[in-house]
Amino acid sequence: MASRRRRLQTLFDIISIGYELLDGRVLNTNARWLAEQISGLGGRVCRIVAVGDDVDEISSVIRDSLRRGIDWIITSGGLGPTYDDVTLQGVAKAVKRKLVQNRRAVEMLRERYRVLAEEGVVESPELTPHRLKMAMLPRGAKPLENEVGAAPGVLLRAGRSRIVCLPGVPSELENIFLKQVKPILEKSIRKIAVADRWIYVRGVPESTLAPRIEEVRERVPGVYVKSHPEKREGESFIRLYLKAIAKRKEDCEKLLDRAEELIVKAVEELGGRIAEEGEAR
């Protein structure tokens, strides 16, 4: 199932950066929010990894995602102006590129601090070196406008993968994702079809059916089967949930037909029968 899904769906890893996630100070709500967004778009999140603000750790985790052929690597956190905001150093190291001052990012920061100074949030709009640090992007990267805070998001290609870096402040992360990243994903995520079906089985214990279900899963890759056993009037009753993922809806239905056929055959051979949902409730 995994391997088939992998080929069909666009694959994502979410990498959350910050020591505050590792000592339990902060609950990783950003990762959940991103996972929800990505799933909603039809993408598949393979792993969510939290690591500390450490260049080697960040680089190691990103290299691991690249090695596994992940299509989109989304990081959150570590884009600010302080010493321990080292996400872009970690990314640069992972993709073996230099950090260079990005002209467009400098413009974004200039405009941003002009507004922040006007609003009295900061004292001066001056682009100090530590503010300019936020415009040091891996060579070839594109800054993504941040309408809420200062640090721009970052988008870069690395071979066939793309890396997106978002700030850790939830409102900034959400702003950049929704305005700058989601439109790109909507165009590039592979479209997939999904179909599902329930089958109800009476008179076969789950443990007896289990190896036959395993067989079905092996013989019809692309179909996911989850069994929910119950006891109804002392007899075994199993609700089987089947789900298929394929390029087109028709292919999903064909996969489900094939899986159902094998399951019905197995149930009959085991002396059970296919039931109706409402039976003997």
Next chain:
Amino acid sequence: MASRRRRLQTLFDIISIGYELLDGRVLNTNARWLAEQISGLGGRVCRIVAVGDDVDEISSVIRDSLRRGIDWIITSGGLGPTYDDVTLQGVAKAVKRKLVQNRRAVEMLRERYRVLAEEGVVESPELTPHRLKMAMLPRGAKPLENEVGAAPGVLLRAGRSRIVCLPGVPSELENIFLKQVKPILEKSIRKIAVADRWIYVRGVPESTLAPRIEEVRERVPGVYVKSHPEKREGESFIRLYLKAIAKRKEDCEKLLDRAEELIVKAVEELGGRIAEEGEAR
């Protein structure tokens, strides 16, 4: 810093297993709870990884932790009786051991289902094959009693590392951790000392001080320096937070003294001065 901390502190990875974490259905509160517990005991969580209910994925992530020399690998989720509870298969694959029926785990399940049947929660106390599946542990593993639900936790050694598997239901995870795992950790986590200190710097811009702080961090490993810049009456004011981790308190203080000495010297060379916290607020 990272490398020094690594040698001093007992290292943990938390591996959370379940597709529901990857599509945003469930927020990973178990990982945060575990991270908080582990930090409270003086351990250091290096990574938190969420993966799906997939034997190869689980095995791959665990092997990665073992390869990185992590002392304790704590997994959550995937210990139940259904097809897609495959955590122990993943662990067994990672450590190249067979799953075998564990006698002590069978006893635990027998007692558990006896009580559950008495309470009317389940119809029969019979240890069906799918209930017995929860007693199939990697060879050499020790079951950890679950006072709340059915699936026992699991503890096993793998070289110099230890792997602990906990159920995904929070009340069960917390019960097994607090009653069975925490007492072992309290004895085995390396004791460390921590000390911290603030230094206030006036008249040096943060961007000018930054490279000198980097130097200090390199010359005094074991000291973590975080700077919090402010503007006070138009002049630069930096609050520097220093934290040292070492075996003994005295060693921490020595490290902090050494770091402070270097910082004072740098500040003076740069034409600034050491200030009092309350100055020019």
